[in-house]
Amino acid sequence: MTDIDETMLIALVDGELDEVSRRRIERAVAEDPALAARLDMHVRLRDRLADHYAPIEAEPVPAAMRALLQAEAKVVPLARPVAARRHAWMTGGAIAASLLLGLGIGHFSGGGGGGDGPVAVEQGTMVAQGELASALETQLASAQDSAPIRIGLSFRRKGGGWCRSFEGQAISGVACRQEQGWQVQQLVPGSGQETAYRQASSGDVRLMATVDALMDGSPLDAAQEKAAKARRWQ
């Protein structure tokens, strides 16, 4: 009779025992065939599971997953910061953008509020105005090749409503549609303020954290984005 319980036996098999305990169990096993049989059973089970799943690890990685990671990897180099960084926002479904006719942002400018910058402070909150407000309201991520402000992700906000990330020369950020307009949730320096010593993706990291905290589900794809725009983000 021994006082070796199942927990100790499997801890031995899992390599979790210290030297003293291990020797104690091995001595007990040597004297007790029933215990030896139980130990053997556990060793065989662990081997069988490991062998069963091992071939999966040896398989080539599916192309879709490899592509996802390799597309992302291109973000890291400092070359082409605007295009590459925008690419980083485009994961999670938004890549399926089809080509649509571009919208001339200039036709839509002329927002209200004080001053003529992209963001006004109204009643203690930052609200997009002018070109930025127009881009947020009307620009599709799939049709903005030469637009001064580029839309990154559009997504449903937790608790309801819509948000979009954007990137311009001077500022980049995330804004959410409120009744009165686009309320800016976060602003960071834009792509024009990159220095050679700054990591190309550091602006993204901050914005993506905000996006991730706000987002309910996945980003909109091109068709969903178009539909949300048609409903005026209501």
Place this chain on the structure above:
Amino acid sequence: MSFESDLLAILPRLRRFAASLSRDRADADDLCQAALEKALRARDQWQPGTRLDSWMYRIMRNLWIDEGRSRQRAARTFAPEEVGEHVGHAGDRDVEAHVMLSDVDRAMRSLPDEQREAIALVLVEGLSYKEAAEVLDIPMGTLTSRLVRGRGALIELLGEAA
């Protein structure tokens, strides 16, 4: 090494982990893909210097738990009379998958989630008890008791009894 290439390097292990959790290989790769997308969006939450594999196991496991809950809701919604008998079974695809499954797959699938994830992390992925308990956010004692119960069930199902 970039974040992405580090992920690529551990991807074969992540796929293996997904396969040991999921009902079939298609579900496993869906889970894996979703976990990668989630990781890329949340990359700033990973602290360099900590283990990326443990972080990914946790993301994957949490996605899997969430999916399991919605699958159970769907099962209740669509087949209220059969609850208890066929929970988790969802029609033709399931039958098809069942035919393809080996004994080990079937035995793993029959385990309660909490035992299956413990077995997958320790016996298949080879994590230490401490690492596995951290991924699952449970005390070591809870982990070891799940390992004991899960193993008991597997041994019975697989006829490994001595």
